[in-house]
Amino acid sequence: MTLQPRGKKTSRPECWRCYHNKMSTSDVSLPVLDENEKKIVNEFCHLLEKSKQLFNGLRDLPQYGHKQWQSYFGRTFDVYTKLWKFQQQHRQVLDSKYGLKRWQIGEVASKIGQLYYHYYLRTSETNYLNESFNFYSAIRQRGYYSRASKEERPDLMVKKLRFYARFILVCLLLKKMKLVKDLERDLGKQIDDYTSTYQPEDQNEWKTVLSEIREFEDADCTVRVLDHDGTPIVLSHRLTPLNTPPLEKGTPAILRLQEILIVGNSSEQLKYSELTLDMFRMLQTLEREPQEDLSNQIYDASPAPGRPPYLLPSYMKKEENGERNNRRENPHKYLLYKPTYSQLNTFLASGFKELPPTGIILLYISADGSPSSMKHGDDPAYDLGGVVTNFRKEGEEVVRTKKLGHLKEVHCLHPGDLYPYTRKPLFVVVDSDNSSSFQNIPNLFGQPVVCLLSPERAPPTMQDKHRRGNLFTMFLHDPLMAFCYVCNIYEVPVDLWDKCSGVIDKFMAEASKLFSRSKKLDNMYIQFFGDDFLRLLMLRFVFCYIVLILHRGFKGPNFYPTSSPLLPTDEILEHPALYKVVLDLSTVVDNRTLFAEPGEGDLHGAT
Numbered sequence: 001m002t003l004q005p006r007g008k009k010t011s012r013p014e015c016w017r018c019y020h021n022k023m024s025t026s027d028v029s030l031p032v033l034d035e036n037e038k039k040i041v042n043e044f045c046h047l048l049e050k051s052k053q054l055f056n057g058l059r060d061l062p063q064y065g066h067k068q069w070q071s072y073f074g075r076t077f078d079v080y081t082k083l084w085k086f087q088q089q090h091r092q093v094l095d096s097k098y099g100l101k102r103w104q105i106g107e108v109a110s111k112i113g114q115l116y117y118h119y120y121l122r123t124s125e126t127n128y129l130n131e132s133f134n135f136y137s138a139i140r141q142r143g144y145y146s147r148a149s150k151e152e153r154p155d156l157m158v159k160k161l162r163f164y165a166r167f168i169l170v171c172l173l174l175k176k177m178k179l180v181k182d183l184e185r186d187l188g189k190q191i192d193d194y195t196s197t198y199q200p201e202d203q204n205e206w207k208t209v210l211s212e213i214r215e216f217e218d219a220d221c222t223v224r225v226l227d228h229d230g231t232p233i234v235l236s237h238r239l240t241p242l243n244t245p246p247l248e249k250g251t252p253a254i255l256r257l258q259e260i261l262i263v264g265n266s267s268e269q270l271k272y273s274e275l276t277l278d279m280f281r282m283l284q285t286l287e288r289e290p291q292e293d294l295s296n297q298i299y300d301a302s303p304a305p306g307r308p309p310y311l312l313p314s315y316m317k318k319e320e321n322g323e324r325n326n327r328r329e330n331p332h333k334y335l336l337y338k339p340t341y342s343q344l345n346t347f348l349a350s351g352f353k354e355l356p357p358t359g360i361i362l363l364y365i366s367a368d369g370s371p372s373s374m375k376h377g378d379d380p381a382y383d384l385g386g387v388v389t390n391f392r393k394e395g396e397e398v399v400r401t402k403k404l405g406h407l408k409e410v411h412c413l414h415p416g417d418l419y420p421y422t423r424k425p426l427f428v429v430v431d432s433d434n435s436s437s438f439q440n441i442p443n444l445f446g447q448p449v450v451c452l453l454s455p456e457r458a459p460p461t462m463q464d465k466h467r468r469g470n471l472f473t474m475f476l477h478d479p480l481m482a483f484c485y486v487c488n489i490y491e492v493p494v495d496l497w498d499k500c501s502g503v504i505d506k507f508m509a510e511a512s513k514l515f516s517r518s519k520k521l522d523n524m525y526i527q528f529f530g531d532d533f534l535r536l537l538m539l540r541f542v543f544c545y546i547v548l549i550l551h552r553g554f555k556g557p558n559f560y561p562t563s564s565p566l567l568p569t570d571e572i573l574e575h576p577a578l579y580k581v582v583l584d585l586s587t588v589v590d591n592r593t594l595f596a597e598p599g600e601g602d603l604h605g606a607t
Helices: 016-024 035-060 067-089 091-098 102-123 127-141 154-173 177-198 203-220 277-285 314-320 341-354 415-423 460-468 471-477 479-486 494-517 523-529 532-550 569-573 576-588
Strands: 224-226 256-265 332-337 359-367 369-371 385-388 426-431 449-453 491-493 562-564
Touching: 035 067, 035 091, 035 102, 067 091, 067 102, 102 127, 102 154, 127 154, 154 177, 154 203, 154 277, 177 203, 203 277, 224 494, 256 277, 256 341, 277 332, 277 359, 277 471, 277 532, 332 341, 341 359, 341 415, 359 385, 359 532, 415 426, 426 471, 426 532, 449 523, 449 532, 471 479, 471 532, 479 494, 479 532, 491 494, 494 523, 494 532, 494 569, 494 576, 523 532, 532 569, 532 576
Parallel strands: 224 491, 256 332, 256 359, 359 426, 426 449
Antiparallel strands: 369 385, 449 562
16 A cells, blocks of 8 residues: 655665674774674664565565465564564663664664554454554654654655654544644644755655645545534444444344455545545445554553564464354455556455355445446446446557457446356445446346445535545445535534434334345345344445435436345335434434425436
């Protein structure tokens, strides 16, 4: 995951041998070392060099699959643990004889923070985000980079800027928004200092990074919940026992969501690093709330005192012992920002391969549509277009000849591209202006296949707001925030929010009963309904449908979400009990006039 622009590297003697060679050819006398001190310095240099080699090798590991990279991560964690403890135990010798500086200690801590962050990306275990946060927080609190600007080396300033950019991303994912604001201000000052001191070529790139952070943070707060003193409250959107939808007894719960691909390529949407707003929101929706008390003494004793630094999640440990545990705290995720078709297909194939017998793979795509130019198409697999996952790069030449005729977009994902993956349980969510192209994916192999598809149009008043995230994804992420958004409510007192949340809970409980008791519901929904995450998405989909179909600003089928297979209208989608709850919610927020009565003319409007 690319975090920020790379600065220019300057060569310098990191290893004692290089340091010794340089000092021996200069007029500066070498410090006198006894045998024990030489041994300490050489061991430190060895660990430092080894840690760098292993860390640099991480980028060569495959980004997909599970078993290919685990042992390498283990060795890397092990060396960094030894390095960190070694520099603590021998700090006095290293300070006086090696010339160890605080920014060098900070660099080691930063690498460990990066290790934990990338371990989180590869495992989807949110507790490792807290580990990463603890290291980054220690770097800032202890001021390891505080004197970097006085070293008169631009490469050190770039290291400091990268540290801030990475720390901000971790804080965003953990919803530590007050700290994000503080770090944002600090980063702005550091960029100004870097620019005025060195006049670097990458100054505009760093200003773009800062602008991305500010816009991203602002857009994520679409609706602000205010405390009694007017202070904004930070809300978590991860799954907890409090917001897990109820499940009636007797509902099958055999299949479990195990593999997720989150794909983003909305051209106008705000992003930070390689996360669009839609990706950022869906990522949190498909995770459980992390435990924050993994390690309370992480700073100088890190990584993780009293336990191995390289922690395999329980499901991986059991697989190593020849057992198979299909339960994970979180499903495994791949985050793909603007993947090419070949990249997307590779990651899909990897997720498909890793899926256990009772596993489900979920594909979420937020991307611009690529509608077909054909007026009439006989093949729903490819004639209806699809969604573009990566816009053609400069230099890619498209050869068109009379013989070949019209060529389809090379990085367009068509419904037919997913047919091979329907051999296993597949759940698809598409948020695009051409989502309907995925409405007819056939059930070729007898495995359950469900598609939740976004509206393709929005009212004129909302058409210019896609930059701040798509409405359909917002409903799946936080249905109450999306409801307030379509009601033009952008600030909500906490007491009112809590009252509205109770109404939402009532809707979810009622809708869950309707799913479990429906006689017309396709059995493929029932097979997915036992999974907490997929049940959440299905119920929020129904809420989105009913809100938009009742809202006077959304007129016509293209303004409403749809699904495949179709959900029963009378038993679920337009059930009077669910209508009543939504209308009650509109009354609570004092926006009843925005919504039509169920019997008021043709709710579905015109196409």
